[in-house]
Amino acid sequence: MLRLKSLGIYFGLFLSPILLMLLLAPFITSPVTSYLLNSKGNELIAYDKERNALLDKNIISQLPRFKFDCGIEDMKILRNPDYYDRHIRLAGIQSAHGESCSTLGPGISIIQDVADMPSVTDLGISTTIKSAGTEQEYLIYSKHAGNIVYWVVNNSTIYNMLLRPCSDCFYLEFSHFSPGLEDIYLPRGNSAIKNQANSISISMSSSDNLRRVEKTLWAGDKLRNYAIQQIRYYGLLISSVFGILLAIGYLIFHNHSNSLGGLLKSALERKEFIPFYQPIIDSRTNDIVGYEALIRWQRGGELIPPGIFIDYAESQGLIIPMTTQLVSEIVADLPKMSPKQWVSVNLVAAHIERPHLQDMLMKMQWPDPERLTFEITERIPISDVKSAAREIAKLGLRGYHFKIDDFGTGYGGFAYLQQLGIRCIKIDKMFIDTIGTSDLKRSVLDAIIAFGRESKMEMIAEGVETQEQLTYLAERGVFFIQGYVYAKPMPINQVLEWAITFKNKQETKA
Ligand code: C2E
Ligand code: CA
Ligand code: CA
Secondary structure (H helix, E strand, O other), X not given: OHHHHHHHHHHHHHHHHHHHHHHHHHHHHHHHHXXXXXXXXXXXXXXXXHHHHHHHHHHHHHHHHOOOOOOHHHHHHHHOHHHOOOOEEEEEEEXXXXXXXXXXXXXXXXXXXXXXXXXXXXXXXXXXXXXXXXXXXXXXXXXXXXXXXEEEEOOHHHHHHHOOOOOOXXXXXXXXXXXXXXXXXXXXXXXXXXXXXXXXXXXXXXXXXXXXXXXXXXXXXXXXXHHHHHHHHHHHHHHHHHXXXXXXXXXXXXXXXXXXXXXHHHXXXXXXXXXXXXXXXXXXXXXXXXXXXXXXXXXXXXXXXXXXXXXXXXXXXXXXXXXXXXXXXXXHHHHHOOOOOEEEXXXXXXXXXXXXXXXXXXXXXXXXXXXXXXXXXXXXXXXXXXXXXXXXXXXXXXXXXXXXXXXXXXXXXXXXXXXXXXXXXXXXXXXXXXXXXXXXXXXXXXXXXXXXXHOOOEEEEEOOOOHHHHHHHXXXXXXXXXXXXXXXXXXXXXXXXXXXXXXXXXXHHO
């Protein structure tokens, strides 16, 4: 069910940019069509510029060499490849005396009747003579003293340009606006476009002296359809990529929230950390002197032990709010226990190296200093012992007590006791386990106990599981016992019930 739901989210995220694109597509069709038309216009203008420059250069160097008799010399000049370029289709001469020749050989009458140009360097613009079945061609001419030279301009490139990016999408119209040349009119492409209801156009006028030509580029339904096609194609491509990125982003986010750090944060918000209490018993009287509060993570029906998450929580700075949550639960549970019993809370170095513990207790208005006590493990060294000592001293003035946990497992033990002014040690299970064995660490246990007695430390033995261990410890003056021999850690209601049954048993025995 859950899998189906998250599959749905991924699918939804993937589809959302695509749907958005489909919704927006109609609104961008017109701008895209105009953009395509403008780009084509710019392309044509750039081509024109290049072509005109090349034509002018060739024509101007060729022109003064003609004799205008269509003789061998003139033919040589006409056909000289140096004066040819891809923009000239053919060139020809029509002399004042009636001689006519062209690059093709004999003269062809393609040039309209044109007037003399005012100056020798002037060039004119015209078209080939209208003849049935053929399109008029654009030509450049020079006419002086009745002698005409003409160059028919190659238009195939323009045609090809008008076929891209889609055929029949553009229509280009040239019209001359010099007086007397108004009827020079060169349509290129599909002229029907001009009359379409939705047609759009741009004008590309050139103010060049020679070619004062107005060109209008038209586009209509076909370019619009092409734009729609492109929007769909690229839109689908881009929006799919976005969709994939969104889904990947969600996957990363989801994984992060499912990572231990993310899970711990949401567990904190949902107050899923609860204390379990393990009784500590005076083996002489069987009185429950106190409890150690051991954190448990209640996640759904699961109960997660601290070994799985404490170190990580500490490395992520989550242990401070976690302890705060735990302590407020403990403070609420304290009235349910006998008023003589204390509850011991496990700390990390950060609690006392900085004033975290102090801040927490202050916010809670200094709860029950006689009954709320704290344990600092010797396993992980305190890096700033001075600050820790100051904090402990301050809290000591408020009446709070501290114990050294896991005593004997690190190097700090004895120094901590002195520097931190602590009067209670918890002997680690590691040493208790050596009782009744020939383990060398048993001598360490004996040494710890001897030290504790001499220095009048309060001693609590942890992890006591057997009667034999209990007796061994009692014989050596260690009476405060925490371990399975009496009870495992339990939730509050269970531990209260257990306490009643335990007390009843003792009374029956007595
Ligand atoms: P610890 O402070 O040394 O706590 C004693 C651990 O020994 C507890 O394990 C307890 O359940 C277990 N234990 C007690 N008696 C016996 C016994 O007879 N036999 C055996 N086999 N085990 C026994 P737990 O509850 O799993 O806690 C493990 C460690 O997690 C604790 O060791 C402590 O270092 C840490 N821890 C627990 N709660 C907290 C907390 O609220 N804050 C911090 N910072 N650390 C905590
Ligand atoms: Ca402890
Ligand atoms: Ca311990």
